[in-house]
Amino acid sequence: MKRRRSEDPDGHSDYRILGYDAAGIVVAVGREVSLFKPGDSVFYAGAMNRPGANAEYHAVDERIVGRIPGSLTSAEAAAHLHYDVGDLVGPEVKAIGFESVDYVAAITTTARSGPDIARATNPQGHVTLIDNFDDSIAPFKPKSITISWAMMLTRSLFETADTDAQHRLLTEVSALVDAGVLRTTLSQASGPINAENLRKAHETVESGRAIGKIVLEGF
Missing domain, CATH: 3.90.180.10 (Medium-chain alcohol dehydrogenases, catalytic domain)
Structure with a gap:
């Protein structure tokens, strides 16, 4: 598609x-x-x-x-076997017992999801994106979060x-x-x-x- x-x-x-x-x-x-x-x-x-x-x-x-x-x-x-770990942000992360996480695999992202992912990621954490990401990465900067792509x-x-x-x-x-x-x-x-x-x-x-x-x- x-x-x-x-x-x-x-x-x-x-x-x-x-x-x-x-x-x-x-x-x-x-x-x-x-x-x-x-x-x-x-x-x-x-x-x-x-x-x-x-x-x-x-x-x-x-x-x-x-x-x-x-x-x-x-x-x-x-x-x-595609899994949408990227949607486990905000309340969903807390629902599974975590306040925030070190690593996020954002297999599917949605518009304006960047700030939610940033809030759910620990300082100096790592976010890996698979889908296209058109949002600003500015929310990740204060926490020095590493952003990388993993294209299969x-x-x-x-x-x-x-x-x-x-x-x-x-x-x-x-x-x-x-x-x-x-x-x-x-x-x-x-x-x-x-x-x-x-x-x-x-x-x-x-x-x-x-x-x-x-x-x-x-x-």
Whole structure:
């Protein structure tokens, strides 16, 4: 959705396939692949410099792929375990027993949330942002709070030396899911992947009223 809104389709000579967060079954592997084999059930976020996940077949770098947790369906795995820790600010932080915290992972931020996050963070704390953040960071200055970004797609986009860390992280996530420590955020399965269902899913997310992840499955 963000990519569709931010890019001008007229600026590209070829069509563009959108979509991130996918799960499926490996049908073929390259000669140098060592982590997976045909028939493996896998999940992954995708990459900005490759066609998106709204397609029947994907070419994916094995270094950013993990095996689906045995306790999840493909749809649940595709929901990709996103958690909104960024909303645990103000009264919510106190409700779970803390006056303030040293670290905040603002996985999803909302307009004008900066001051609330700053109040909930201890002096010399650390706030990591994943979503776009258009607010002023001035509220963080008095406490000398460190602000950093953590973009999951950086490794695949720039082929960093630690690209395979994404595979290791997903492997750990799979183990935590099967151990019952983490759970999927799948809230709605909206049928097969087609233009109509994709349009409806985008509209729901853009409405700001979506809770959890919306997944399309099959063709």
